[in-house]
Amino acid sequence: AVSAERATSCDSGNSVHRLSCDIGVISVQESLYGREDRVTCSEGKHYYQLANTECSLAGTTELIRRRCDGKKVCELITASDIRILDPCPGILKYVDTNYTCLPALTHVACQQSLARLHCDQGQVIVVYGADYGRRDRTTCINGRPDSQLQNVSCSKPTNIVATRCNGKNTCDIRALNSVFGDPCPDIYKYLEVAYRCKYPSVTDS
Secondary structure, three states: OOOOOOOEEEOOOOOOEEOOOOOOOEEEEEEEEEEEOOOOOOOOOHHHOOOOOOOOOHHHHHHHHHHHOOOOOOEEEHHHHHOOOOOOOOOOOOEEEEEEEEOOEEEEEOOOOOEEEEEEOOEEEEEEEEEEEEOOOOOOOOHHHHHOOOOOOOEOOOOOHHHHHOOOEEEEEOOOOOHHHHOOOOOOEEEEEEEEEEEHHHHHH
C-alpha cells in the first residue's frame, strides 16, 4: 500500500525541510514554496506578513522531486536549497510537500565496485532515483581514512542508471567517476539506487 505523507516547514533561519519514509522511498507529488493560506506558520506574525495567499515559487515541485525522489530520507535547507528566488518579498513563506512512499528495492555500491540490479524472470527494472557521492559517514567506510569521509553533502542525483537499466531484467553499472562525474574530489563515494521490478505492460514494448 502506498501511504500519502505531508511535510510542512516554515521558512525561518536555517529551517530544514525533511521528507522521510519508514518503508519504501519518496515520490514527490507536489510541493509549494510560498503562501496559499493565512493559517500555516502564522503564529505571532503580523497580518501584513500573511496577506498574500497567492504566492508561490515556480518550479518548486520539480526541484524537490529532483533532489528527493527515490530516497528514504531527504533533507533540504530552505534558505539555500529551495529559496532560489523570493516570490513575494515581505510575506512569511513556508514549504509544503505532499509525497507518497513507494515500495522499492535499494542498492548501494561503493566507489569502483559493481552495482547489480536484477528482477525476477519476466520482470523489468524501473529506476526511481539514483545518487552518486556521499551523504553520511556510515556507508562504505571500511578501511577508509577519515579525510575521505568528511564531506557528507556532496551527493549528486543522476539519471544515468535509469537510462541504462530501465526496461531490462538485469543491469550492471560500475560506481566510477568516469561514469557519473566527480561531485567531490578526494572523497570516497558510493552509488545509491532505488528501483522496483514490474511486469512489462503491452504498451511498453
